[in-house]
Amino acid sequence: MKKYISSFVSGFGAGVLHVVPVAKSISCCLIVPLASFIALVLDKKANPTADKITMKKGALIGLFTGLYAALFGTLFDLFITLVTKNNDIVSMMPELQKMISTLPISETLRTEVINLYENVRNDIMQYGFSLLYALSIIINNTVVNSVVGIIGGLVGAQVINQRLNNRNGYQ
Amino acid sequence: MIIQFRIILFVLLLLWTSGIFYQCLLEKFSFLLYGYPFAYNAYSLVCHQDPAKVINLSCGNSLVCSRCLGIYFGLLSNSIVHFFYEIRTNKNFTLVLIAIIPMIIDVILTTASIYNYSKAVAITTGFLFGSILFLYLYNGLQNLIIETAKR
Numbered sequence: 001m002k003k004y005i006s007s008f009v010s011g012f013g014a015g016v017l018h019v020v021p022v023a024k025s026i027s028c029c030l031i032v033p034l035a036s037f038i039a040l041v042l043d044k045k046a047n048p049t050a051d052k053i054t055m056k057k058g059a060l061i062g063l064f065t066g067l068y069a070a071l072f073g074t075l076f077d078l079f080i081t082l083v084t085k086n087n088d089i090v091s092m093m094p095e096l097q098k099m100i101s102t103l104p105i106s107e108t109l110r111t112e113v114i115n116l117y118e119n120v121r122n123d124i125m126q127y128g129f130s131l132l133y134a135l136s137i138i139i140n141n142t143v144v145n146s147v148v149g150i151i152g153g154l155v156g157a158q159v160i161n162q163r164l165n166n167r168n169g170y171q
Numbered sequence: 172m173i174i175q176f177r178i179i180l181f182v183l184l185l186l187w188t189s190g191i192f193y194q195c196l197l198e199k200f201s202f203l204l205y206g207y208p209f210a211y212n213a214y215s216l217v218c219h220q221d222p223a224k225v226i227n228l229s230c231g232n233s234l235v236c237s238r239c240l241g242i243y244f245g246l247l248s249n250s251i252v253h254f255f256y257e258i259r260t261n262k263n264f265t266l267v268l269i270a271i272i273p274m275i276i277d278v279i280l281t282t283a284s285i286y287n288y289s290k291a292v293a294i295t296t297g298f299l300f301g302s303i304l305f306l307y308l309y310n311g312l313q314n315l316i317i318e319t320a321k322r
Contacts, residue, residue, distance in 0.1 A: 029217040029239055055315035105201040113204045140213045154311030162264050
């Protein structure tokens with residue numbers, strides 16, 4: 001745990017930013033990669049050595065940052081859904097129904113899919129919780145944030161190593 | 172990097188980029204309809220999905236904005252190039268800065284309403300950034316494989 005405290009800190013920050021709409025619209029896809037980079041910088045400050053960051057370490061810190069971001073992002077998302085009884089799925093339902101009605105699919109499939117979505121929406125509007133929705137965001141957040149975190153860690157480690165190279169070159 | 176890893180990287184990027192056009196895939200594979208909100212949610216983690224900025228096709232809308240689409244196309248196209256020719260980076264980050272500056276300038280100028288948002292400009296600047304980013308991602312993965320193989 002102590003080894004990945006920098007991942008915990010920046011992962012928490014990324015998790016918070018995931019549920020802030022304005023921050024999300026500005027930073028777009030860069031939240032978790034930037035969090036990974038910040039985690040590497042924090043780790044380097046906490047353990048100041050002249051050694052370069054290995055790619056394995058970069059990837060691991062990125063992975064843990066992504067996992068923490070997923071954990072906190074999911075918790076905040078579920079909590080906000082529970083309190084407000086509203087989320088993206090509920091607000092996209094009319095558009096979704098319109099889209100489904102235009103697709104060239106069988107009537108049975110159409111009804112089945114609409115019923116499935118309506119059950120999720122009703123659960124959220126009534127109880128503020130839907131098991132299917134919770135499972136889907138847990139899986140999505142974990143997989144997507146981990147991969148994006150690793151990418152941020154790999155690229156971030158190269159940026160920090162390059163800066164170390166430059167500094168050592170001048171000394 | 173050995174060809175197998177390059178193929179895996181390409182396939183992963185191809186799957187991710189194809190998923191952006193999920194609405195278009197629904198016409199051919201109607202069973203995918205069950206997973207639509209799931210896919211929409213997955214891409215919402217990496218893009219704001221502003222309806223005014225997504226790509227509108229006759230078969231549906233893309234699940235990410237034009238700039239993100241450009242970035243993923245950049246990554247994918249460079250992964251194709253790497254099948255035939257491995258581009259070596261000099262590990263200097265000037266190239267990344269050169270690639271990211273047009274994107275940042277475009278974001279600032281459109282946000283400040285100095286000129287209107289253009290999907291073509293967003294895709295182009297995103298593509299430039301994505302294709303350069305791939306070089307560093309590739310380099311990082313290559314070093315990771317070497318480090319892992321050494322142990």
